[in-house]
Amino acid sequence: MSQNRWLATGNFFTSYKQEQRTFFTHLDRTIFTCFLVILFGWPLLFEISNKYMLVLDNILIAIVAVMGLNLLLGFAGLISIGHAAFVGIGAYTVASVCQVIGENHVIVTHFWPVLIVLAGLMGAAFGAFVGLPALRLKHLYLAIATLSFQMIFEWFIQFMSFFNQGQTIYVGRAHWLTGQVGRSDHYLFWYYIILTIVVILGFGVRNLLKTKYGRCLVAVRDNDRAADAMGMNPGLTKVYAFALAGFFAGVAGALHAYLYRGVGFDSFTLHHSVAYLAMAIVGGLGTLNGIFWGPVAIKYLDLQVEQFSELAGHYLTYAPNVATALKPLSFGLVIVLFLMYEPRGIANWWRIVKSYTKLWPFRY
Amino acid sequence: MSYFFQIVVSGIVVGSIYALAALGLVLVYKSSRVANFAHGQIIAAGAFITFFLTVRLGVPIFFSFLASMLITFFLAMSVERIFLRRLIGEPIISVIMVTIGLASIFDGLIYLTPFGSENFSFPDFLPTESIVVGGVSISWTQLVGVIITFVLIGAFSWFFKKSTVGISMRAVSDDQFGAMSVGISVPRVFALAWATAGLSAAAAGCIIGNVTGLNFETLHAFGIVVFPVVILGGLDSILGAVVAGIIMGLIQQFASGYLDGNFGLNGTGDVMPYIILLIILLFKPHGLFGVHEIERV
Numbered sequence: 001m002s003q004n005r006w007l008a009t010g011n012f013f014t015s016y017k018q019e020q021r022t023f024f025t026h027l028d029r030t031i032f033t034c035f036l037v038i039l040f041g042w043p044l045l046f047e048i049s050n051k052y053m054l055v056l057d058n059i060l061i062a063i064v065a066v067m068g069l070n071l072l073l074g075f076a077g078l079i080s081i082g083h084a085a086f087v088g089i090g091a092y093t094v095a096s097v098c099q100v101i102g103e104n105h106v107i108v109t110h111f112w113p114v115l116i117v118l119a120g121l122m123g124a125a126f127g128a129f130v131g132l133p134a135l136r137l138k139h140l141y142l143a144i145a146t147l148s149f150q151m152i153f154e155w156f157i158q159f160m161s162f163f164n165q166g167q168t169i170y171v172g173r174a175h176w177l178t179g180q181v182g183r184s185d186h187y188l189f190w191y192y193i194i195l196t197i198v199v200i201l202g203f204g205v206r207n208l209l210k211t212k213y214g215r216c217l218v219a220v221r222d223n224d225r226a227a228d229a230m231g232m233n234p235g236l237t238k239v240y241a242f243a244l245a246g247f248f249a250g251v252a253g254a255l256h257a258y259l260y261r262g263v264g265f266d267s268f269t270l271h272h273s274v275a276y277l278a279m280a281i282v283g284g285l286g287t288l289n290g291i292f293w294g295p296v297a298i299k300y301l302d303l304q305v306e307q308f309s310e311l312a313g314h315y316l317t318y319a320p321n322v323a324t325a326l327k328p329l330s331f332g333l334v335i336v337l338f339l340m341y342e343p344r345g346i347a348n349w350w351r352i353v354k355s356y357t358k359l360w361p362f363r364y
Numbered sequence: 365m366s367y368f369f370q371i372v373v374s375g376i377v378v379g380s381i382y383a384l385a386a387l388g389l390v391l392v393y394k395s396s397r398v399a400n401f402a403h404g405q406i407i408a409a410g411a412f413i414t415f416f417l418t419v420r421l422g423v424p425i426f427f428s429f430l431a432s433m434l435i436t437f438f439l440a441m442s443v444e445r446i447f448l449r450r451l452i453g454e455p456i457i458s459v460i461m462v463t464i465g466l467a468s469i470f471d472g473l474i475y476l477t478p479f480g481s482e483n484f485s486f487p488d489f490l491p492t493e494s495i496v497v498g499g500v501s502i503s504w505t506q507l508v509g510v511i512i513t514f515v516l517i518g519a520f521s522w523f524f525k526k527s528t529v530g531i532s533m534r535a536v537s538d539d540q541f542g543a544m545s546v547g548i549s550v551p552r553v554f555a556l557a558w559a560t561a562g563l564s565a566a567a568a569g570c571i572i573g574n575v576t577g578l579n580f581e582t583l584h585a586f587g588i589v590v591f592p593v594v595i596l597g598g599l600d601s602i603l604g605a606v607v608a609g610i611i612m613g614l615i616q617q618f619a620s621g622y623l624d625g626n627f628g629l630n631g632t633g634d635v636m637p638y639i640i641l642l643i644i645l646l647f648k649p650h651g652l653f654g655v656h657e658i659e660r661v
Contacts, residue, residue, distance in 0.1 A: 079457050081464075133645050139456045140399050140599075144591050145645050148638035151588070155635035270588070274464055281461055325480065329472025335465030339458050340450055 020210050022203070039195060043188055053187035054259075055303060060194040061255050062295035066279045067198075067205055068248025073277070074286035075209065076241035077221030078134060079143040082150035083276040086246045088268030089126045090119035090253025092157065095169040095263035099162060104172040112174045112258060116197075119254030120247045127246020134238040150270055157265045166265030171257050190259045197255070201248065206288055217241055278335045284347025293346035298334070305330050366499030371621040372614065377506045377575065379613020380513040384568040385586050386593040386605040387520060388561035394537045394600040395557035397456075398448060401463040403565060404587015405470035408580055410436045410566025411573035412479045415486065425489050433566045440562025444555050452554075467587065474580055484578040509571040516567055517606055520560070524602065533557060537600065592637035596644050598654020608652060612637055 006026045013019045023029040048056075069083050094115050098108055108115065133145040158166040174181050174189070181189045208214040216237050219227040224234040257263045275298065283294025309323040342348060385407060392400045410432050417428030447466060451459050474480045490504040524530040535543040536553045544550055569583060576582060593612045597604025620633030644651065 073457065077457075079460065133642070137645060137649055140460065141595075141645060141649055143399075143460055144595060145642060147588070147591065148641045148645075151638040152635055152642070155631060155638075159631060159635075274468070277461060277464070281457075285457075322476075325472050325475035327472070328468040328475065332465040332468025332470075332472060336447060336462055336469065339454075339462050339465065340447070343454070343458055 022206065036199065040192070043191065050184075050187050053191060055299060057187055057190050057194060057259050059295050059299045060191070060198055061252050061259065062276070062279060062299065063198050063292055064194070064201060064255065065249050065252035065276055066283065066295055067201055067291050068245035068252070069276050069280045070283070070285065070287075070291050071205065071217070071248070072241050072245035073280055074284075074290070075214070075221060076217040076238065078131075078238060078241055079139065080146040080242075080245065081143050081270070081273050081277065082130065082146035082148075082153070083245070083249055084268045084270070084272035085150045085153035086123050086127055086130075086249030087253040087256065087272070087276075088153060088157070088265075089246070090123045090250030091257040091263045091268065092163060092253070093119040093122040093250065094171055094254045094257040095163065098169060098171050099164075103170045109172045109175045109180070116251055116254040116258075119257075120251040123246040123248075123250020123253065124243040125246070127249070128239050128243040130246075131239040131242025134242060135235040147270075150273055154265070154269060157268075163265075168262040168264040170262045171260075173261065174258055186261075187259075190255070194255055194259075197251065201251070202288075202291070205291075209288075213240075275331070278331065281343075282334060282338050282345055284345025284350075287345070287347035287351075289350055290345050290347035293350065297346060298331070301330060301334060302327065367621070369498075369500045371617045373500055373502050374506075375614035375617035376610060377502070377510055377613070378617060379610035380510045381568060381572055381575070381609075382586075382590060382593050382613050383606040383609025384513045384516060384564060384571065386590045386597065386609050387517065387602065388564040388568070389590050389594050390597075390600065390602055390605045391520075391533075391557050391561045391564070393594070394602075395533050396448070396452075396554045398459050398463065399591075399599075400561070401460065401587065402443075402467035402470055403561070403590060404584035405467050405474070406436055406440060406562055406565040407569040407572070407586050408474060408479075408583035409439065409470065409569070410562075411569030411578055411583055412474070412477070412580075413566070414570045415479075415484055415573060415578055419484075419487065425486070429567075429570050432570065433563045436562040436566035437559045438562075440565070441555050441559040443562075444558035448558070449551060449554070452551075467584075471584070479578070480580050486574050486578070505574050509575050512567070512571060516564065520564065521602060523560075529556060589637055592641035592644075594651075595641050595649075596651055598651030600655055601651070601653035604651055604653030612640070615640065 023032065065083065065087050068086070069080065072078050072080055072083075094108075097115060097118075098105075101107060130146060130149045134142055137145060157163050163169065173186070176189065205214075209218075216227065216232045219230070219232060220234045220237045220241075227237070228234050253268075256267065260267075279294035279298045280290070281294070282297050283292070284290030305326050306323060309326050312322045312326075338345060385403070388406070389400055389403050392398055392403075413432035413435050414425070414428050417423045417431055418425050421428075423431065443466065447462055448459070451462055471480075490508060492504075494501040494503045495507065524534060532543065532548045533553050533556065535546070535548055536550055540550055543553070568586070572583060572586065593608045594605055596612060597606070597608030615636055616633045619636040620631075623632040624630045
């Protein structure tokens with residue numbers, strides 16, 4: 001039977017090899033390529049102010065971090081309320097290198113890819129260490145263990161004079177092939193770098209989930225005893241899931257350090273951990289495209305709330321800091337409403353749209 | 365030596381407040397298996413309602429104390445009814461996240477009022493001079509706070525041991541299906557558990573507000589710091605909450621009394637509970653008095 005490689009009405013796999021393909025139809029591949037071309041190409045066509053470029057960079061960094069959290073929470077089913085601390089570990093790895101050898105040392109400015117990977121590995125090491133209680137604990141207890149890691153991290157950073165007591169530690173400007181990246185190109189440059197990293201890691205996650213190392217995560221989430229009986233080691237798998245999440249968070253932290261050219265303690269508080277959780281949940285747990293929807297939605301909400309509270313500040317005479325009030329309020333409402341009415345997140349809407357258009361002219 | 369006893373006294377004061385704050389968390393967890401991350405916000409709400417009634421409306425403090433307990437009683441009950449009841453049977457991460465979301469909503473609502481950003485303190489209604497016994501001093505506010513705490517804890521324990529409602533709550537926490545089969549309305553018990561938790565939170569909030577002054581940040585921080593307490597005591601044990609609260613208060617005061625300033629350390633009082641929490645979770649995850657129900661993987 002010759003298949004239509006452009007449109008598929010269902011799954012007709014006859015071998016595992018076919019199922020492991022990245023793109024099932026040519027249409028998928030084309031759409032994805034167009035999408036990537038647009039993402040990489042648009043800054044060449046449109047001018048955008050640095051402020052909004054920074055927002056985009058932030059979204060991309062959050063995507064990297066949420067990738068890790070979604071692996072941990074959505075695919076491995078382990079709760080972490082300390083994700084911002086792992087991001088902080090990554091950022092402070094870069095910061096401590098800067099503290100030791102100086103912020104403008106050639107290693108910091110020229111070999112930043114090495115430092116980003118190093119930060120990822122550092123995050124993974126800490127992730128595995130914090131994941132150790134997962135050998136014995138489940139659910140709520142694990143959540144509280146990660147919570148306490150978050151609090152200890154915050155205390156440690158504020159206490160150590162090596163980390164400047166949580167005050168900003170500066171990180172030098174990165175160099176590219178063309179020399180030092182200037183002030184005006186800074187955000188654009190990092191947009192491309194982070195976008196590339198997101199694409200690479202995104203493919204990495206997608207492929208990981210098709211191998212036994214990814215599937216064992218899902219197996220352990222669904223039923224750890226059954227997974228044990230099938231020859232997986234649930235304890236080890238959980239620690240490994242934490243290490244994976246830590247790696248992604250560490251990379252995100254290093255990117256954050258380079259993007260802001262400094263590391264301060266207030267970007268890695270409990271509040272940020274909750275924000276990452278919210279992004280993962282709003283996007284859709286256990287889905288790949290949810291990784292992208294969540295950060296976009298939450299950051300967009302943040303931006304809108306900021307603009308709205310600026311507007312409200314003009315009209316209200318009594319305005320007790322509307323922005324500080326509306327941010328948590330809208331944020332909490334979004335979390336609660338999503339969990340109550342759409343627990344599968346935005347990814348579910350995407351799924352509905354996709355299944356509608358898949359068979360579009362010839363619906364059943 | 366009087367320094368030592370001074371620390372013991374302040375440890376007991378702080379600890380008994382922890383015990384009262386932890387009580388609400390344990391109540392909710394025991395009956396409905398929900399860890400309430402919004403508990404600190406309910407504590408803050410209770411404290412601010414009392415303050416508002418006493419200072420702005422001029423109600424005598426004793427009545428505003430009771431009134432705020434009543435208001436948070438219904439507040440917590442409606443929170444359960446509106447948000448948590450839909451989530452019965454959902455995965456635990458959803459339930460945890462809903463309470464975190466609720467905490468965020470409460471944060472936003474309190475920031476909208478002037479209470480969110482400013483510091484207040486209750487008017488003095490007790491003698492301001494301290495009682496000094498053998499070099500150890502305790503203020504009247506602290507003493508009355510501790511006494512009220514223990515009276516309330518005693519009342520709650522009596523309520524659970526003897527009253528019909530309390531017994532039905534214990535029955536639900538033991539076995540939901542069993543409780544249903546003898547005619548106990550499980551959703552009603554959940555609502556009541558939340559309501560009593562709200563009530564105890566308001567009491568805790570008032571006492572904290574009187575002892576340390578009213579500041580939203582400090583008040584809602586109690587919602588997080590009670591987690592080490594309840595884990596140490598065992599998540600579903602009221603006795604555990606009380607004992608662990610006092611132990612945690614003592615540890616915290618001893619840490620900040622003896623460790624800070626020595627060995628180049630500072631702020632150890634804030635981090636000590638979490639270190640203890642990690643140790644407890646690694647070696648004795650069900651706490652001192654909790655039920656052994658943790659599965660090994």
